[in-house]
Amino acid sequence: MPIHEKNLVDKNRLLVKEEAKLDGLDVSGQWSTFIEQRILGDYSTDVLDAVASTPAGKTIVNCWQCGTCTAGCCMHTDFGLREFNPRYFIYLAQKGAEDELKKYAPVIWRCVTCNKCVERCPKGVRVEEVVHSIEGYMRSKGWMGDTPASRWDEAFVKNTLQTGVLDELALTRSYVSREKLAEFNNRFMLRMALKLVRTGRIRTGPLRHRVKGWEKVRGVAKEILEGGGDG
């Protein structure tokens, strides 16, 4: 397993000695690399402050870096994406290591919200929400663009706000055609639609659930979205 923190060591602070002796013992060879001591004073608290100020990310301040979240993380462990390391994301945010954090833009969005991390955190950090909050900060800074998941979530909100009830089929149809997902080709979608028609599950007709007076609620929802809605 890679040691993530080794990227944080400034290369010109590495001291490699030809010969190294510790307490009289010869440790030359692979134990001969040392890090020159220095005091860190140039960190920024911007990321931590921003994340801690959002309702979803406020628990970041409780994290003491034990790594329980990552030990159970299904993206890290089951899926085996070692770069997906929630403990490390939080560490970088706490430390203000912005450049290092930027490197994780390609993976940080892949959290599937299984919430094992939140369940198991001994310090009450809502890790999953904190990670999403860090991702939100990174996007707001332009460090990463939209992702397949963020485009899905935006489309989800748009679809839901139309009638107040999500239409999964319409959402999937519009998303897969926009993203050009070959797997959900016309044949697949047609087969699915036929099955739904045959079993009476296409949402049309008077039996469909409708939210009465939804326009008013939608107005409020739009207002929340425009007002920023506290992160």
Added chain:
Amino acid sequence: MVEVQEKIDGMAFYPGCSLDGLGKAYEKSAKAVIQDLGIQVENIKNYNCCGATEVKTVNYDLSVFLPARNLALAKNMGSSVVVAPCNGCVYSLSRANKAVTEDESTRQRINGYLGKAGVSSYDGSVEVKHLLEVIYQRAGPQAVRSHVKKPLSGLKVACYYGCLYTRPKVYTGAGLQEGKDNPEHPHYMDDLLEAAGATVVDFSAKTICCGGGHAVADREVSLGFSAAILNEATRAGADVVSTMCPLGHINIETNIPKIIEQYGDAIVRPVMYFTQLLGVAFGHSRKDVRLADNFSGADTAMHRLGF
């Protein structure tokens, strides 16, 4: 103008979006089973989408406002308990409860929105329960046993609970309060199906993620996780996989064609809602519990297995 709903004695039922569409079989079978068991529920009228796990990454306040409106409507009906059949709904509804109880300024903002939307204010006092918990608590294995007309004898079942049924405890209270399942080793579904005569297999993928959160957005992940669940069920010797969350159910089912393509059909098992299985055990026909709705050949499989 504040919406006033009829007062009820029983629990309020929040079907969510799935049960009115893709998850129709879940609704029909769940309603049949709870009626048999004498559990009274009443649908929340005019309910809206709870926002699942998607809205919260777009906007925090909206992700609390949408479920809070449903909870406020339930409270207005005189109900102190909301029953939701979907893990995603249980998550977002209980998360909204926490949000309005733990933070004064959030509560004020949310109540401001609710007022503008014509709904009475909400204080976080309505308890959120998963359908499975309610069936277990209000009826339990004993009552299930006494209602069985056609025992599921010989049927080997892998019980798949998924992510957000008990997790995280800070929202659901699982492991912290009475009347909740074990968060790491849930067993309510196992116990109920065993009472219905089924053989429940030792299934270690009970609470792993199915990738449903990114069912379409991250295909590699949802496909891999769904395959892992089916593979584990097969390895444990199960004939069928029993589910309790419409999102997970549909995610696994719609992944099956691709799983067969990539891993072969030896690891695939038919997937059905636990209420469909209980319904069959209670003497309802396969048609009544809409087994033909399932995309995973559940109807043919159950027919072949003699049900």
